[in-house]
Amino acid sequence: MESAYVTVFLNMNQQTFSKEARSQHQIMDSMFKNMESLYTDLSEFYAFDKQKYSLEEFFTDIKTFKDAFLVNFMRFNLFLNC
Secondary structure: OOOHHHHHHHHHHHHHHHHHHHHHHHHHHHHHHHHHHHHHHHHHHHHOOOOOOOOOHHHHHHHHHHHHHHHHHHHHHHHHHO
């Protein structure tokens, strides 16, 4: 008798898991499509080929630029204040 309860419990959990997994997959899929669309817009704005320049490379370069800019901005401000 316990085995029947366990089977029913497992089937209910699998159904719940399956519904939740499908829901989360749909959300992630729509977020991914939105990200791709936004990256396409960025590639058009900055005039680069998104097939040859990955999203990771783009953000790495943006971060490198930001870090170098901040360092040099601070140096320039120190130079002006001396």
